[in-house]
Amino acid sequence: MRPYTLRQLETFLAVAQETSVSRAAERLHVTQPAVSMQLRQLEQALGSPLLEPSGRGIALTGAGTELREYAQRVVFQLTELDNVMAERRGASRGRIELAIVTTAKYFVPMLLVRFRKKFPKIEIGLRVHNREAILQLLARNEVDLIMMGRVPDEIECIAAPFATNPLGIVSAADHPLSRRRNIDLRALKDQQFVVREIGSGTRLAMERVFAKHRIKPRIIMEIPSNETIKQAVMAGMGLSFLSLRTARQEIAAGHLVLLDIKGLPLIRHWYITRLKTKRVSPAAAEFERFLLEEGGALVDAWS
Numbered sequence: 339m340r341p342y343t344l345r346q347l348e349t350f351l352a353v354a355q356e357t358s359v360s361r362a363a364e365r366l367h368v369t370q371p372a373v374s375m376q377l378r379q380l381e382q383a384l385g386s387p388l389l390e391p392s393g394r395g396i397a398l399t400g401a402g403t404e405l406r407e408y409a410q411r412v413v414f415q416l417t418e419l420d421n422v423m424a425e426r427r428g429a430s431r432g433r434i435e436l437a438i439v440t441t442a443k444y445f446v447p448m449l450l451v452r453f454r455k456k457f458p459k460i461e462i463g464l465r466v467h468n469r470e471a472i473l474q475l476l477a478r479n480e481v482d483l484i485m486m487g488r489v490p491d492e493i494e495c496i497a498a499p500f501a502t503n504p505l506g507i508v509s510a511a512d513h514p515l516s517r518r519r520n521i522d523l524r525a526l527k528d529q530q531f532v533v534r535e536i537g538s539g540t541r542l543a544m545e546r547v548f549a550k551h552r553i554k555p556r557i558i559m560e561i562p563s564n565e566t567i568k569q570a571v572m573a574g575m576g577l578s579f580l581s582l583r584t585a586r587q588e589i590a591a592g593h594l595v596l597l598d599i600k601g602l603p604l605i606r607h608w609y610i611t612r613l614k615t616k617r618v619s620p621a622a623a624e625f626e627r628f629l630l631e632e633g634g635a636l637v638d639a640w641s
């Protein structure tokens with residue numbers, strides 16, 4: 339018998355992915371001392387330190403990096419085994435690892451509630467990051483499905499649109515442009531913009547729209563959070579280009595105004611996406627089917 343366990347390997351992988359014992363503990367729903375103990379036992383069993391402090395976080399040692407390679411393959415194989423066995427039992431149980439871009443968090447919890455009403459035995463692990471971080475998870479094969487606003491060109495995947503994603507420019511309610519009609523995008527060239535961070539899908543969409551009209555927006559602040567951007571715009575910091583799915587309530591309440599700009603809102607789509615080589619579990623296939631059949635209408639009614 340090996341002197342280490344699968345649980346220790348999975349704990350180690352979670353710490354390596356999160357680069358933090360506390361975040362790994364949160365993700366695994368266990369206490370921090372439980373994670374530390376698993377790591378200590380694994381290090382003792384393998385006879386090498388696996389992690390070391392680095393800045394404010396932790397980093398993998400050489401042995402840790404090597405172990406991660408193998409542990410990922412082991413866990414991947416076992417996930418496949420779970421899927422094959424789940425297939426034999428039927429699709430109504432299993433676990434889906436889902437990663438979504440930050441902008442999708444305005445409607446995904448609602449979709450998960452609706453889905454779990456139909457399939458209460460399917461568990462879902464949810465991760466929320468910006469587009470770039472989600473693509474890394476996908477490339478490392480750490481998730482079953484991802485949800486984002488544009489199909490990646492750099493990774494071979496299968497993507498299906500399930501809902502629309504309108505993007506537009508919002509201002510504070512008392513902004514002089516808020517009452518103007520049919521504004522030309524070029525008229526915004528001297529306006530101040532609060533924008534999402536590089537690596538965000540929203541930022542990418544904004545840059546494409548501005549580049550198409552040969553305008554360089556005056557960016558006065560970059561903020562990696564839709565929530566904080568909305569507060570900044572409401573407080574009068576400037577305009578922002580956002581997915582309208584993130585701002586429905588503020589627009590309905592009159593705290594934000596969707597500017598009436600020619601050619602906007604831009605209508606893009608939300609895609610459910612997976613690696614082309616991924617073997618789809620029955621649970622993941624059920625979730626994809628649910629999104630394609632019901633997702634669009636549910637999202638429209640919600641956000």
Ligand code: PGA
Binds near residue numbers: 468488540541
């Ligand atoms: P973001 O993604 O949250 O990274 O801006 C939005 C998108 O993919 O369209």
